[in-house]
Amino acid sequence: MDVRIAYGIDIEEVPDKIAEMLNRFDTAQAADLVYLASQVLKLSSPQLAEPLLDQARIKLAELDKILNDSQMILKGLVNTLEAEEVQQPATPEVPNAD
Secondary structure (H helix, E strand, O other): OOOOOOOOOOHHHHHHHHHHHHHHOOHHHHHHHHHHHHHHHHHHHHHHHHHHHHHHHHHHHHHHHHHHHHHHHHHHHHHHHHHHHHOOOOOOOOOOOO
């Protein structure tokens, strides 16, 4: 069961937090399971390959959740930054006295 946890952090820390979320997932595990399943199939053992593929799919589903969460947070960050740019008045240029 998934549980959503919300807490506040400084806006400058958001990119690092997203990177931390992405780095927690080990993509090599899913790739290793797929590779192992292909090797088992070469040995003519579909009964052993099927659960390996199931495990790989579960790992990839976990990755998809992490990517989705990261993308949603990133979209929010981008929207916030763009809104701040629009709200900030342009700094008037001072003519050069040369």
